[in-house]
Amino acid sequence: MIRNALGSLMGLVGATVAVWSPFRAWYDGRHGRDYRVQELFTAAGITDAKADLLGSLLLPFAFAALLTIGAVLLRSRLLMALAGIVVLGFAVLWMVRQGQAAGRLSVGGDGLGLGDGLASAFGAGALILLAAVVMSGRPRRRDRDRDRDRDLVAGPQDPATAAWPPAPPQDHS
Template sequence: MLRNALGSLMGLIGAAAAVWSPFRAWYDGRLGRDYSVQELFTATGITDHRATLLGSILLPYLFAAVLTLCAVLLRSRLLMALAGIVVLGFTVLWTVRQGQAVGSLTVGGTAQALGDGLANAYGAGALILLGAAVMRGRPTRSTRPLPPTTPA
């Protein structure tokens, strides 16, 4: 019971951080919600075009938050782990595509550096996965046959 509550809390905090991360700076002061999800899968890669809010990278994170909420309600470790993989997968994919677009990525106080929104996304995905690992999930039902009863 306590493990499920702790894992659920970790997953919900991670989901909230994942949804919040596109509203923070990701690279060179540009917010994560400005990056289109389609740019991650096209040959042109990341461009300077601004995305609509629901066409942005926020969309997979909202999907992961809904998966996390369903996982908490159903006490499903598998759904929670899937939500963490979605968050980390899209974050890693964005990082790779951004690195291809600019040639190199830097972390630090320079003008062109990775922002705290990206760090939030990585931390959120890790926290959701950790929540899935902590959860016990649903209790399994025993498939053992009942002992025979003797008539009285």
């Protein structure tokens, strides 16, 4: 129970940071919300064209946040891991495409190069994946059935009404 609560909290924090990351600088002071998702998959690559908010990098990160919420509600480690992979995958794909467009990637302390928005996306993806590892998930159906069968065979659990092991039958003839 505590593992699920801790993993859920970690996943929700990671999803929040992932959704927040496009609103921060990704490269040379340009925010992630300025990059179109389509640019990651076309031959033209990354351009200087501005994106609509819902057509920007916010879209895959919002989708990952919805997967995270679904994972929390269903206590699904698989959905949580998938959400982390979506966040990390789009961040890596963006880096590859940006490197192709710019010819190189640089890190600079003066606001040029890779920005803190990208670092937030990587941190969020890693946190969501870690949340999937921490969560215990739902008990498997086989385990629930075994526990139910054990309870049925064991009889009542109230010590005042149950004598265990049961007394042998007595012959009153």
